[in-house]
Amino acid sequence: xxxxxxxxxxxxxxxxxxxxxxxxxxxxxxxxxxxxxxxxxxxxxxxxxxxxxxxxxxxxxxxxxxxxxxxxxxxxxxxxxxxxxxxxxxxxxxxxxxxxxxxxxxxxxxxxxxxxxxxxxxxxxxxxxxxxxxxxxxxxxxxxxxxxxxxxxxxxxxxxxxxxxxxxxxxxxxxxxxxxxxxxxxxxxxxxxxxxxxxxxxxxxxxxxxx
Ligand SMILES: [Zn+2]
Numbered sequence: 001x002x003x004x005x006x007x008x009x010x011x012x013x014x015x016x017x018x019x020x021x022x023x024x025x026x027x028x029x030x031x032x033x034x035x036x037x038x039x040x041x042x043x044x045x046x047x048x049x050x051x052x053x054x055x056x057x058x059x060x061x062x063x064x065x066x067x068x069x070x071x072x073x074x075x076x077x078x079x080x081x082x083x084x085x086x087x088x089x090x091x092x093x094x095x096x097x098x099x100x101x102x103x104x105x106x107x108x109x110x111x112x113x114x115x116x117x118x119x120x121x122x123x124x125x126x127x128x129x130x131x132x133x134x135x136x137x138x139x140x141x142x143x144x145x146x147x148x149x150x151x152x153x154x155x156x157x158x159x160x161x162x163x164x165x166x167x168x169x170x171x172x173x174x175x176x177x178x179x180x181x182x183x184x185x186x187x188x189x190x191x192x193x194x195x196x197x198x199x200x201x202x203x204x205x206x207x208x209x210x211x
Pocket of ligand 1: 126127128129130131146147148149150151
């Protein structure tokens with residue numbers, strides 16, 4: 001059982017990925033983790049990321065390709081954070097074909113634009129111990145202060161509202177053709193991401209259990 005998890009920033013892909021890995025025994029392949037790993041052995045990747053530059057599609061696909069060579073993916077995998085663009089999806093399909101790997105389902109966790117803004121722009125993090133909060137969903141006991149070390153909480157630069165709006169617009173521009181592409185392939189499953197974590201997990205599980 002091989003799946004792809006799509007959805008805007010703030011849709012909870014990482015959280016769902018971990019839950020699905022635990023419940024169904026598939027390997028959660030997060031691009032964040034794969035790139036952290038790739039930076040250690042690949043100088044080009046390391047330099048691009050260090051300079052804050054966009055990693056070209058062929059290099060991204062190459063990192064995924066290498067990860068798919070490991071034995072553990074035979075029990076099934078769940079890709080999270082890849083593909084991001086139509087071009088990556090097409091290149092990935094070529095890789096899959098040569099490896100004779102089939103993608104069974106592509107989940108698209110749908111979250112409205114303004115809801116995504118609220119979720120991300122409300123994030124706060126403790127710079128000292130790294131614990132995360134959300135001003136509405138999981139606020140600290142004392143406003144702006146960490147429950148554990150009392151340090152002042154900060155907002156990541158990427159999480160500022162104007163930047164979030166830009167990030168989401170870019171995401172939307174790339175994801176629409178991507179979702180269309182998988183829709184035509186007949187593998188897309190729409191998940192209503194407006195509700196909580198547990199509800200999203202139940203919706204996804206339903207599709208995995210019947211297989
Ligand atoms: Zn703290």
